[in-house]
Amino acid sequence: MLDQTLAYAREHREPFLKDLFDLLSIPSVSAQPAHTKDVRMAALWLAEHLRNIGLKAEVKETSGHPVVYGEWLGAGPNKPTLLIYGHYDVQPAEPFELWTTDAFTPTVRDGYIFARGSCDNKGQHMAHVKAIESYLKGSGALPVNVKFLIEGEEEIGGPSLTAFIEANTELLACDGIMISDGSLLAMDQPTLTYGLRGIVRLEVTVRALDKDVHSGMYGGNVQNAAVALAQIIAKLKDEQGRVTVPGFYDEVRTVDAAELAELERVPYTAKEVLSETGAMRLFGDPDFTLPERKGSRPTLEINGMWSGYTGPGGKTIIPATAHAKITCRMVPFMTPHKIAQQVAAYIQQVAPAATEVRVELFDGTPGLLIERESPFVTAAAQAAQETYGNPPIFELEGGSIPVVGDFQKLLGKPIILLGFGLNDDNVHSPNERYALACWEKGIEASIRFLAKL
Helix, strand or coil: CHHHHHHHHHHCHHHHHHHHHHHHCCCCECCCHHHHHHHHHHHHHHHHHHHHCCCEEEEECCCCCCEEEEEECCCCCCCCEEEEEEECCECCCCCHHHCCCCCCCCEEECCEEECCCCCCCHHHHHHHHHHHHHHHHHCCCCCCEEEEEEECCHHHCCCCHHHHHHHCCCCCCCCEEEECCCEECECCECEEEEEECEEEEEEEEEECCCCCEEHHHHCCCCCCHHHHHHHHHHCCECCCCCECCCCCCCCCCCCCHHHHHHHHCCCCCHHHHHHHHCCCCCCCCCCCCHHHHHHCCCEEEEEEEEECCCCCCCCCEECCEEEEEEEEEECECCCHHHHHHHHHHHHHHHCCCCCEEEEEECCCECEEECCCCCHHHHHHHHHHHHHHCCCCEEEEECCCCHHHHHHHHHCCCCEEEECCEECCCCCCCCCCEEEHHHHHHHHHHHHHHHHHC
16 A cells, blocks of 8 residues: 555646646745635635545634645544644745745746745645545545644634634544645754744833934934833844843753763754855853754844834934833743733833833743654654654754643643754745755655554
């Protein structure tokens, strides 16, 4: 069965790629109301595609964007059931002018598929879809039972997903959960993630005046909101990147020597970071290594700042208000709301005179750890080694996947985090891409994983 299935996948590279291109052509941007119909179109397309390859599938409504559910349970009750998660929504493509080709016209250049959503996450969950198709069309059956949950709100924090999972725990009942929404360390080096950082978001507004005023008439006599905001932000970190908020590090877990040795095996060095980001040099707490800072230490970052006049030419004003968006990434066992309150209190404490400061807090997601010893993880490790030629390296990931926490709490089954992309795929940026080799290897890895189960 395995040989027949792999042969089918290799013989159908072109139609598989065409199907992916059809999905990538749908601008399913969940954050923009103008694309609400496109988001639904992507859900409808996926449900129909799952039916066409042999699954039962339907679009299920939520209070927000719809969920696509599919299943094939023909292996019988004595075989394990795998739930595969993905998301069909994508980030906004702006700024469009920085794309070499149209963001929603998939294009192959230099061995890469260029399109918004190619890596995050359409290309990755479609690799599993095509693995399932290869079994059903190439061998007539799957070796295990399979369910799909593909949702349309991941890029906006999944506001409807938790309630959907809570209401459908029986429908989603399974023995293990596969999520491919991450990266390989290299084309031939697979990675299994065993920890994710959580996230909490804040928005700061500083008001100094009732309105913008003339900088000549009033300069030197009134507070400048932009300057006040800059002074606040400058006090949130020291010169070496350590967060200065009191209590910020109190709940941080200690990484023991064995875990640190495992993290040091990750072949992710300054060279990769500088190449991928264009940074002038590494920057961060010198008491910790690069792999530690990536996944086992919390962060506080300014995501955006705005104030006053930013159009062409000059406008000599003192701005009345200034704003900043802040996110904190938290390691497992840190409490999101507690961290947000600590940051908000410190901002109020260091606010300059003659200002009114408001800090808005948004719901957060805690960090988490994943069981590394389950048979599902073992099967994924074996499949990855056979596909990529090297055993996977276990790592702590710096990003957040909120649904993982929901799955742990509500379904309580082993989770596998095996990404098929690359770190330099420009995810969330212009010219997002996905290597053809990663696409094809992802299908093969999924096929082998199902066989190992």
